[in-house]
Amino acid sequence: MRTITYQQAIGEALAQQMRFDRSVVLMGEDSTNAWGPTKGLHLEFPDRVLDMPITEAAFVGAAVGAAATGLRPVVDLLFVDFATVCFDQIANQAAKLRYMAGGKVSVPLVLRAMWGTGLRRGAQHSQALHPLFVHLPGIKVVAPSNAYDAKGLMAQALVDDDPVLFLEHKMLYFAPGGVPEEPYAIPFGSAKVVRPGTDCTVVAIGRMVSVALAAAEQLAAEGLQIEVIDPRTLSPLDTSTIYGSVERTGRLVVVDEAHPRCSLATDIAAQVAQDRFAALRGPVRMVTGPHAPVPFSPELEDAFAPGPDQVAAAVRATGLVKSAAGAPR
Template identity: 55%
Template sequence: MPQMTMREAINHAMRLEMRRDPEVILIGEDVAGGRGCPVDDVEAAGGVMGVTAGLFNEFGEARVIDTPITESAIMGAAAGAALTGMRPIAELMFADFFGVCFDQLYNQAAKFRYMFGGQQGAAMVVRTMIGAGMGSGPQHSQAIYPIFAHIPGLKVVLPSCAYDAKGLLIQSIRDNDPVIFCEHKMLYGDKDEVPEESYQIPLGQARVVREGSDVTVVALGRMVKLAVEAAEALEEKGISTAVIDPRTISPLDVDTILDSVEETGRVVVVDEATPMCSMASEIASMIVSDGFSSLRAPVKKVTAPHTPVPASPVLEAEYAPTAARISAAIESVYAYR
């Protein structure tokens, strides 16, 4: 099985779906990568992270559509195209820019199926970048996916590896409702074994990344990698840690989380979002409400602080949860006997 980076896996998923279904189009700022310049041209990189490189050359300007810098127009056009039966992939370059176009998503696309009595939804995917770690400053580094999860009618996906990214994106493109597909910029270069052929991962199905009997860690997106690092380090201390990756937060696979909590009785939830009204808060609340009898210790949350993302690399390194902070949280709940 070939190795692919997450960047390559996402590109391959879009390429396969665009070949399979002529109604799949790609729309966004610089997605054409220089409006058809040669692939080796620096301007043909395929967006700021190179994720859409080469798609224009294969599918042309009718299906890979460069837009002006106007997020509201991008999302409005995608929602309208979806109503006509197309399956647009709209790129919101940074999730931080959602405020410019949120009405088209939460007040329009998310409500089409409800407003039209189930006759028509919005089969569209919004690909967007999230997360800190590249020194991009407070307006380009936020993890604001909990806001999307709050909206009924929107599905929200957070892949943590290349294999999941490809399977989840293919499923998202084929879904009949709007999906917000959140790609952590620090994971684009991470490699994984990824099949060349098409495959789908159902939305709402968590992945048990690591089995364990002492503590359950529920981690989101990039935090999965750090949680596994912490769990492996603590194995030397005799602490057996399970790691659960929800993969999607709306829908959320509650059963898989509760099954693990029932076995371990101790939980750490790791979320890069700020703590107020975060997914860490929601998951912790759900565990206390539905799995309280299984708990042997208080649920511990590991999140970013309630502050904007620092621009300073030194401060940014202290902002997001680290493997060391996750390890400390695991040890603290394990200490309850």
């Protein structure tokens, strides 16, 4: 299997589906740029790649109408922070049209957006806003953590008949991974156990998957075997895989770059506490960004995002320690 980057995998999924389906059109800010996942697509599909002015409310509204009347628009918002400018078009129109039309209208719209910390872009360009959209019925939210999943989940998004928010973490764009050249799709609502373990379940979102895996390596040196789960899609959320893991390990840590209040960490922690409380052998722990804007200072931004040491500490705080005989208890 050849190795390509996360952003190349997304671009390949887009190109393959555009060759297959002429109803797929790209539009948004900087759609013809020379560095992102859409690089070169305007040359192959000059009539279906549209650069738009900086008017998110206008072009997302246009894309909702286009989707409702037969096209399959893929809209590039650049930063997820800009989704706040067109929140009405997403939350009140795209997410609700199928319901309000009694199922007679579908909105096959994909909204692409960068998210997260790491590039020193300050408080208005570094947020993790996925909890806002997971809260909304009618829209699906996808957050791939690696190149293989990025291609497969994008392929699925492009054939879905509901609006999909496809979140691409800035710090993963140049991360390499093994990706098949042929088209493939990964179904929504299917989490992945990326590292099996027996002592504690760690559910991590997006870039936090690599952080959780680094923490698991630290803890392995202490004799603790951590199971790391990547939800891949945040809505729908595969709770069955998470519940099954917690039933085996008895402990849960959730790692989410978003703020701690009303985040995916709080949502997953609450669902496990409600539905699998009897399986827990210690308190559920969360590792998140602080309840503060993302700082511009490189040193402060690095401290803002959760790291492996914080995840490892949270795992230990579930009450997981080694007994005198060396076995976890």
